[in-house]
Structure formats: C-alpha cells, structure tokens
Amino acid sequence: MIFLYGLTVLAGIANAIQPGQNATLSKSLGLPITAGLITLLISSSLLLAGGLALGKLEVPTGQQLSAVPWWAWFGGFFSVLLILAQLYASPSIGAASFLGIIVTVGVVCSIGLDHFGWVGFPVHPASIWRMAGAVLMIAGVALVALF
Template sequence: MLPITIGIAIGIIVSFQTAVNSRLRHFIGSPYQASFVSFAIGTFFLGAMTLATQHTLLVAPHLIATQPWWLWIGGLLGVIFLTANILLFPHIGAVQTAIMPILGQVVMGSIIDNFGWFHADRQPLTLTKVIGLLLALAGILITVALPDLLRRREHRQLATEKTAGNPLIWRLIGVFTGALGATQTTINGRLGLVLHSAVHAAFISFLIGTIGLLVIVLIVNHGFKEVRRATGHGKPWWLWIGGVLGAIFVLGNAYLAPIIGTGQTVVFALLGQITGGLLVDQLGLLGAQRKPVIPVQLLGLVVLISGVVLIRLF
C-alpha cells in the first residue's frame, strides 16, 4: 500500500510543479530558461540531501568504469522529454501533446517490465494487467482529451487546432519521448540500486539534466537575461519551488521503480498527476486559471482507478 501512496503522492506533486513552472515561464518568457531555473534549483536541493545522507556528491571511479554507459543518461532523457513537449505543442496542439507522451510512457513501462530491460526485475504481462493498462489509458483519454472535444463541439469548433508540419510524425515523436520518460524512470531506479541511494541517483540525473539545459539555453537564448523578470516586488515566492517539487518526483520514481516496476510506477504517478491537475483546475491553485471539473472527467478518473486496481492487485 505504501508504494501506491508514494506513487500517487509524487504524481500530485508534479501536477503542482507544472502549475508553478507554467507561472514561472509566464514571467520569464522563455520555456528553456524557466526549465533551467527549475532544474538548477532541484539540483541544489538534491545535492544538499545527498551530502546530508551520503556525505559526498562524487561517484566511485570504478562504478563509472564498470557500469553500462546507459546508467548515466537518465538526466539527458529527462531533458529530451521536457524539450520535446515544448516543441510538440505548435505541431499537434495541447491535447495531443499531453496524450501522446502518456501513451509512450505506459506502453514502454510495460515493455521494460515484461522483458526486464535495463537490468529491471521481470514482471511478465498477464491478460488482467493488459486489461488494466487499457482501462488506465481509456481513463486518461476520457479525463484529458474528451472534455476538450466536448468544448469544441459546444462551440462548433470541430476543426483541429492549427498545426504546423506533418502531425503523424509529431505524434510519433510524442509517443517516443514518452517512452524515453519511462526509460529514465527505470535507469534512475537502477542507478539508485548501484549507488545504494535513490537520493544520490536523483541528484546525478538532475545535475546532468541541468548541464543539458544550460547548453540549450546558451544556444537558443544566448544567456539568462529574461530570468530577472521573475524577481522583484509582486512576484510570488512559490515561483521558485518548482525545482524542489520536480526533484521529489524524480526521487520518488528512482525509489519506486526497483520495488514495483516501471509500469506500475508510471501508472500510479499518472493517476496522481491527473488527480492533482483536476484539483489545480477546480480551485485555481498557484495562479492557474479556474476550470471547473466536469462530470465526464470524474468518470474518467474512476475508469483510471479501476485500471490501476487491476494492474496492482492481479
């Protein structure tokens, strides 16, 4: 029961992080600079936790020499996942930008568990688990996508959002980046086992991700001048906690993946993320625009929970 609680809790936390980072990006203007700020703060937070628990930030040289190369790329996968989501929006619209990576996460998480990739413990798929996964995906679609379609029909806007480029290619990219997100969860979990510390693993992941974002910002924005826009009188203090919330999410994933598998970790976190997102929308938390929850979203949540129960209990 504790792993389920942790998985849902970190999902709720990351939904709050999304709201915070969205507000930070509103002030800064550049999504890449906002993401860098968030990653950098998360790195300092996890660095402090690592020093407090492990008394060092370094990794033993023999581990770097003897462990597989992919053990160290979790942070880069996180940056690719984050950057791709920013790039997807103008090509496939808001709803598909949310849905396609989720599809990739759930499918890849199940594949990793079934075949034991990246040194994960094998958890073979059963018919009941497959049904549970399909229910979970259906619940996500009902909760996230269906309300938007209903609103468009109500306003007679049945045409899709204006997009650029071939949408099929961008949809596939969305699914692929979601798969990278699930892979990152597995890799960070394995790194935590190797280092005997999920905190240390999360720190390394965030540090590498921060370096990757630094390179992107220097290439795209040529500096950090816009960051000052988020400082000064009238700016809420919580603009700067997104990195801490994201760090807790990555830490929770690194802790859970070796215990319950990548697939279940992803699904439980998604349940928490969608629940938290509905809460943020309903109450207009953290500067978000209020969007009252409609009955069909609650129905989708029930379907999602039903899928989670099948996945976990059977």
C-alpha cells in the first residue's frame, strides 16, 4: 500500500511540473497541437515499453472489450482536454493557479462521483466534512489566484 501512496505523490509532483514542460514545448515549437501530440506519443511509447518490459502488455479479447462500459472509453478524451489546458491556460494563469484549479475542481467533482458511485467508484457519501473541505479548497485556490 505504501508503494501506491508513493506513486501518487510522484504523480502529484508530475502534475505540477508537466504543464510547464508542455507549455514550453508548445511555445518553443510554435505548434501547440503538435506539442500535444508529441506529449501523447511519448506517453504512449513509455507505456508500450514499460508494458513489454514488465510482461503486462496483452491484446484484450472480444469478451473483455465488450465488457467495458460505454463511458470508460472516453478517458483518452479527458487526457486531451488536460493537455490542451496545459498548453493554452497554464502559461497565462501560472502554475499555482492552474494546478490549484485542476486539483480543486477534481476534488469537488470527485465528491459527487464518490457520493453517487459513478464511473466505477465505490459509494462514499458526501458528508458535511467532505463538503467543508471542498469549500476550504475553493477558498484557498481563490487566494492563490488573486494574490
């Protein structure tokens, strides 16, 4: 379990660094969509290499493909939205505001996802404490963005 928390911490660090990297790639090339495609190609190549190296890469069967809920296929769409936001919004609003908004909106949205058990998450009720935490996060992001 500690490995999963460590992986999550590393993902948080990456989440703070990646918008600047992607925006710089975009600015240096002068081609934002090409920069986004390069980012996704590098990600895909690393997943391919890692999957092959670990022996975890397999072609799904027809039965496995048909068992996937319709909404689960749209994860790549949301990855593109995140990369586009990194390319266009993060350079203008700054790293702290960008990441603060991304994380806070994610937490607020996640409280709803947990409460209703949507998109595969187990039900975790939206208690007053969870909602108070979300309100505090919103206030915190407002302070970061304003000052």
